[in-house]
Amino acid sequence: MKKQKKTKKQNSRKPEPVKKTAPLNLDFDLEPPRSKSYFSDEAAVNQAKQSSEKRYTKNEIRKRQNKKRKLKNSVRNAIITFCVLLAISVIGIVLSLTMFFNITSINISGSGIYTAEQIEQVCGIRTGDNLFLTDSEKSRKLLTEALPYIYDVTFKKKLPATLNIEITDAVAAYAVANEDGTFTLLDDNLKVLENAAQENSVDTIMIKDVLLAASGAGHTVEFENPDALNCIKSIADALKAVGLSDISEISSADKNNNYILYKNRIVLELGDCSNLENKLYKCLAACEELENKNGEIKGRINISNGKQIYFTEN
Numbered sequence: 001m002k003k004q005k006k007t008k009k010q011n012s013r014k015p016e017p018v019k020k021t022a023p024l025n026l027d028f029d030l031e032p033p034r035s036k037s038y039f040s041d042e043a044a045v046n047q048a049k050q051s052s053e054k055r056y057t058k059n060e061i062r063k064r065q066n067k068k069r070k071l072k073n074s075v076r077n078a079i080i081t082f083c084v085l086l087a088i089s090v091i092g093i094v095l096s097l098t099m100f101f102n103i104t105s106i107n108i109s110g111s112g113i114y115t116a117e118q119i120e121q122v123c124g125i126r127t128g129d130n131l132f133l134t135d136s137e138k139s140r141k142l143l144t145e146a147l148p149y150i151y152d153v154t155f156k157k158k159l160p161a162t163l164n165i166e167i168t169d170a171v172a173a174y175a176v177a178n179e180d181g182t183f184t185l186l187d188d189n190l191k192v193l194e195n196a197a198q199e200n201s202v203d204t205i206m207i208k209d210v211l212l213a214a215s216g217a218g219h220t221v222e223f224e225n226p227d228a229l230n231c232i233k234s235i236a237d238a239l240k241a242v243g244l245s246d247i248s249e250i251s252s253a254d255k256n257n258n259y260i261l262y263k264n265r266i267v268l269e270l271g272d273c274s275n276l277e278n279k280l281y282k283c284l285a286a287c288e289e290l291e292n293k294n295g296e297i298k299g300r301i302n303i304s305n306g307k308q309i310y311f312t313e314n
Helices: 001-009 042-053 058-098 117-124 136-146 226-242 276-293
Strands: 105-109 150-158 164-169 174-177 183-186 190-199 206-208 247-254 256-262 266-273 299-302 310-313
Touching: 042 310, 105 117, 117 136, 117 164, 136 150, 206 226, 226 247, 226 276, 276 299
Parallel strands: 105 164, 174 206, 206 247, 266 299
Antiparallel strands: 150 164, 174 183, 183 190, 247 256, 256 266, 299 310
16 A cells, blocks of 8 residues: 555656757758759750741741841952942042042233232142142242232132132222322221332222331231221221222321211211221211212211210201
8 A cells, every 4th residue: 555655656757858958050051952944054045046946947047047047148249349439439439539630721801900920930839730639728828928909819710620710800999098199098997008109099988096017018017006907997897898989098106096987078987996887877867968968068976985976057
């Protein structure tokens, strides 16, 4: 009996608690499974191409190859044709500039002042020169400077080997009186035509209140006061733009004191050289109104400020 109680007592003992174990150390890299790539190398690409080509018949494959071949041939032929045409063009240009189109005759006309021999000697163009290589601008500059009474030059090329040179003579438009009684004559661009002319044309406009500096014939006139040249040139340009004639004098005492003499009896006081065209138009309108009242009226019209007009009768 005692033994049985003992066994029961042993069986009634509580089970021992399970010991906790430390977590597993999983601190290492795990690579994900790699997906298989079917186009990762040339073998796979070729295999894919072969599999796609199997879809076409032999005739279709042959047609496709012939089409590609024709395209390549067309491109090659186009390139060859372009190169041949380019070479022919270059050869043609070289030949035209060396062997062909050399000048055999030079015809000069239009000048009543200089002879054809003088003009041909100065222009710098000779027979034998290439027609297309002639420098027209350089030749024009040489002619208008060396031969001052040449106003303009026109060059006309006539194939295969003729050059026509047409001259326009200059006409004296302005004059400046010199201390020795001679005159310096200018064209309408203020280029010096002659420095010591014994006579002055009746049609020229006298430039007053200026002092000439050394100015060679064939070049633009120079005054000791640079402002005078700018003002005179501005007035000359305005007269051409407006088409005003019957002017006998221009004066430029300074840049703020300029006038012109109209019909030898009406002085148009312009002030400075700003807005000249508008001033001249207003002066013309005033002159017409005054002459309608008195055709021989004399006096001064002041339009210095460009707005109001004041008339003082002599």
